[in-house]
Each structure stands twice: as C-alpha cells, then as structure tokens.
Amino acid sequence: MIQFDNVSKRYPGGFDALSDLTLQVDQGEMVFLTGPSGAGKSTLLKLIPLLERPSRGQIVIAGINLSRLGKGRIPHLRRRVGMIFQDHRLLHDRTVFDNVALPLVITGISHRDVGRRVRAALDKVGLLGREHAYPVTLSGGEQQRVGIARAVVTRPPILLADEPTGNLDPELSEEIMGLFVQFNRVGVTTLVASHDLNLVRRLGHRRVSLRDGKLVDDSASGGGQ
Amino acid sequence: MSIRARAQPRRAASGSATGRLLAGWVQAHGRAAVGALGRLSRTRMASAMTTAVLGIALALPAVFLLLLQNVEGVTADWDGGATVSLFMAPGLAEADYRSLAADLRLRDDVRSTDVVTPDAALEDFRARSGMDTALDLLDENPLPPLVIVVPAAELGADALQSLSQELGALSGVETARLDLEWVQRLHAVMDLLRRAIWLVAGLLAVTVILVVGNTIRLAIENRRDEIIITKLIGGTDAFIRRPFLYEGVWYGAFGGVLAALLVEVVRLALAGPAADLARLYQTAPLLQGLGAGGMLAVISSGVMLGLVGSWLAVGRHLAAIEPK
Numbered sequence: 023m024i025q026f027d028n029v030s031k032r033y034p035g036g037f038d039a040l041s042d043l044t045l046q047v048d049q050g051e052m053v054f055l056t057g058p059s060g061a062g063k064s065t066l067l068k069l070i071p072l073l074e075r076p077s078r079g080q081i082v083i084a085g086i087n088l089s090r091l092g093k094g095r096i097p098h099l100r101r102r103v104g105m106i107f108q109d110h111r112l113l114h115d116r117t118v119f120d121n122v123a124l125p126l127v128i129t130g131i132s133h134r135d136v137g138r139r140v141r142a143a144l145d146k147v148g149l150l151g152r153e154h155a156y157p158v159t160l161s162g163g164e165q166q167r168v169g170i171a172r173a174v175v176t177r178p179p180i181l182l183a184d185e186p187t188g189n190l191d192p193e194l195s196e197e198i199m200g201l202f203v204q205f206n207r208v209g210v211t212t213l214v215a216s217h218d219l220n221l222v223r224r225l226g227h228r229r230v231s232l233r234d235g236k237l238v239d240d241s242a243s244g245g246g247q
Numbered sequence: 248m249s250i251r252a253r254a255q256p257r258r259a260a261s262g263s264a265t266g267r268l269l270a271g272w273v274q275a276h277g278r279a280a281v282g283a284l285g286r287l288s289r290t291r292m293a294s295a296m297t298t299a300v301l302g303i304a305l306a307l308p309a310v311f312l313l314l315l316q317n318v319e320g321v322t323a324d325w326d327g328g329a330t331v332s333l334f335m336a337p338g339l340a341e342a343d344y345r346s347l348a349a350d351l352r353l354r355d356d357v358r359s360t361d362v363v364t365p366d367a368a369l370e371d372f373r374a375r376s377g378m379d380t381a382l383d384l385l386d387e388n389p390l391p392p393l394v395i396v397v398p399a400a401e402l403g404a405d406a407l408q409s410l411s412q413e414l415g416a417l418s419g420v421e422t423a424r425l426d427l428e429w430v431q432r433l434h435a436v437m438d439l440l441r442r443a444i445w446l447v448a449g450l451l452a453v454t455v456i457l458v459v460g461n462t463i464r465l466a467i468e469n470r471r472d473e474i475i476i477t478k479l480i481g482g483t484d485a486f487i488r489r490p491f492l493y494e495g496v497w498y499g500a501f502g503g504v505l506a507a508l509l510v511e512v513v514r515l516a517l518a519g520p521a522a523d524l525a526r527l528y529q530t531a532p533l534l535q536g537l538g539a540g541g542m543l544a545v546i547s548s549g550v551m552l553g554l555v556g557s558w559l560a561v562g563r564h565l566a567a568i569e570p571k
Contacts, residue, residue, distance in 0.1 A: 068571075071479075073479070073570055073571060074571075094483075097478075097481045097482060097483040097484075097486075098481065099481075100478075100479065100480060100481035101480070101481035102481075105479060105480070111472075111475075111476050111479065112476075113472065113473055113476060124476070124477065124480060125480045125481065127278065128477065128480065128481055128482045128483075128486055129481070130271045130274065130275055132271075132274070133274070172480070173480075
C-alpha cells in the first residue's frame, strides 16, 4: 500500500531529513513511527500526500508512482489520504459540522449525503452532540477528535497522523490512539508518528524507529498482526 | 484499490452520467456563489465602500456616454435640415428669380426650393423683431430676394459644399450661404469629446479591475489558513479559486447596479433644466435614460471587469500558497 524505495529528502539549505529510506507498509497495516524530534517522522508522512517531493528515490502509494503524478492529480491523491496534525488545523470560524463536512464538499458529495456522513464520522469519535459548536469552545482532545473525524469522513484507505497526542495528557492520548486502532480494524492502513514510546509499546503494533533520517529499527518487518 | 479508480465519488446509479456531472457542477458553483455572497454580507461596511467606489467608477463613463448619446440623438437630423440660402442681386425681377427657383427644382441634388420675396421677408422680420417703427423709417426695402434651396437628403457634407459653391456662381446670385458650418463644427467637437470619453472610460475600467483585484488579494490573505487546509485535504485549484472569482463577480454586479442607479439619479436631477432647454430649442426631449439595454450593459460590464480583476488577483496570489 505504501512503498518507499531508497528515498532521500534534502531541504533547501542542505539539511537531510531522510536519507536512503526503504519501507513497505501493507494494506490494512498499522504502523507507529517513533524516534526523537528531527528524526524525519514528519517528513516521511509529508511525502505520502506530496506535501513535499522526495529529493531521490521512489514512492508508490496504492499502485501509483508519485514521481509520475502530475500536479493536477495531487488533490485526488490527498482525498484518499486522511491526515491528522498535532495542531489540528481546524477552521476556527466554522462550526464542527462545517469543518468535518469540508472534505465532502470538496469532493462534491450531494448536500443530503453530507449531513448523514458528517454525523456518522462525529459519532465515531464521540462528538455527535457538538456539531454546532465552534472549535475554540472545545478542549484540546475534542479538537483533535474533530480533526480525526474530518480525516475519516471520506473513508480514505490511508490514514496518517503526525504526533496526534503531542499536547494531550496520557488518558486522552490513550483514547485518541484507541480511535486509530478502531479505524485500522476496519481495514484502513494507518501510520502514526509519535514520540510516546510507552503508549506505542503498550498498543503492540508494528513500530518503525527513525534516527537522523535513517531507519534504525523495525519491530516486525513485513508486519501484520 | 487504486487511487485513480476511487477518486470519483460513489453515487447512486440513477440519472445519466452527464446529468449527474451537470448537477454537481451547478451545486459547486451555487455553493461558491452563495458562500461568496455570505462573506460579503459579513463584512458589510467594507463591502459597501468597495461597491461605492466601483459604482462611481462605472457611473462616470456611463453618464458621459449617455450625455453624448443624447446630444447625438438631438443633432442627428440637423444634417438633413441643411439649406443653401441664395441671396439674389437686389432689384432682380421677381419673374427671374422665380424661374431660377423652378429650374433648380429640376436638379437631382435638389429636393425643393422656396422663394422669399423682399416684401415677404420684411413682413416676417417686422413680425419677429418688433421693430415696427424703426422699419417704417426706411425709404425702401433693403432686403434682397432670397431663394432657399433644400438639397437632397442623401448629400454628404462635401457634396453640399460643392453644390453651394456651384449655386453661388450662378448669374443673378449675389451670395450662397450653406447653413451647415456650425453643424460640422459641432460634429468635430463631438468627435473630440467622444474620444476623450472613451479614454476616460478605459482608465476607469482599469480602476475597477485594480480595485477588485486588490480587494480579492486581501480576501486571499485573510483566508490563507483556509486555503492551506483546503489544499491539504484535497481541494483542487478550481475549487479554491471559485469563491474568490464569485466574490469579484458580486462586487462587479453590485457596483454595476449602483452605477445604473447613480446614472438615473443624475438624469432625474438634470431632467428639469433639460426639459426647459428642449422647449427653448424646440427639439425632441433631451436626456433619454439608459433604458433596460443600457442598464444591462452597465451591470454586465461591471460583472466582466470584476471577474477580470479577481481572476488576475487569484492567478497571482493563490499559487503562492502551498501547505507545508
């Protein structure tokens, strides 16, 4: 499902965020990316929806070679990859409902279906009653759940999360991670970058460790549970 | 599971494919248009001021053009009214100039002729001038006989000129005067004005484009986060562009409507004096309004200019915003 072959990423200025990384993630797999900050976790995730282009190497997502994907097709790639960010990236002048509905509006889903699917997504993350609230009135954990609902509302085959529990206390972190595990159970290929090693170990899925842009440890190469 | 294959949203298999595409297109544009309108209404004061600037910029050339059109309408039939006055030698026998008038009438380039005898001219003058007593002091009638030649309507200015010269050279004719020169001068002045008005209109059109472009540039800056997030979750450039283009179109449309209203206000404000003037000159009513066609032209040029302005802003500034 996700295939990195000898991928390097050098940022302008000469910083090597990833060097010669090879990684394969099968369909339906759940993978935690760990490592200290600056190890390249975020860069790796950004390469998948082409928020960044690799400097060298090849990336294949769901059979599509990204180096051959034209600029005009990038939006369609991003619609199939749900993304969750540490800072949520919600629109603060829109209600929870409108935030979650945005991906559906972009894809042109009819108005009637939008309401149904937004409520289904909010129900999954436990925020069904808060659809008319504005993000600022929600706690950090709730905002993150809105972000998750927005990422899954289009039912993408791939889900990426960059430090989704970075600002949350341990109890909330566990709840959020539990949500990812649930989505993974219904077949969504899930990659979560986290530096919370204890939590990640307890969940028991495949762990990939990065350090200085290189893969240093892979708990179950070829994976699956 | 291919990204390409699943990129299309799954929909119920009802209706034709083109029908669904069309419905989706209409829905997307409707959303963008309504959304843009909603944003304008949320920043009502700022939108109103921008609209006022656009309205005035559109109204000025419209007023000028309308005035020009009115003047042209009033003067259009003055060419046709051109006459050549032949002042005959004083003391010429009435039979002579009457036969001259009859001969001239047979020419192809003459529509009709009229004879004014010195006596008739004096009576007319007496009636109009009110100088009865002064005229009574005259020993004899100083007025020459007059033959008025009305040229054929299809004659142009040059042909009239040469006809006038030709008639002036006839024996018995003292002077031939073509009553056209002031009309020609008026037309020359109007040509000059017309060109000046179009130049001003062009500059004001550029103003409208720049004002809309700058407003949209600010709107893009204000919604930077939204644009980034929309790009992150797979919004196409067309999807992101659309609301800004509609914003420009709305500005142009409102500006156009305001301009049409301003033009009517100006016309009503001038209606009284214009009616007096028309009565004095015994012409058709001055100051015709824009009419439905004119209003439509003003509003649609507002829409076009608004679209061009927002298109320029979107093209320049939207591509620069990319998620990281």
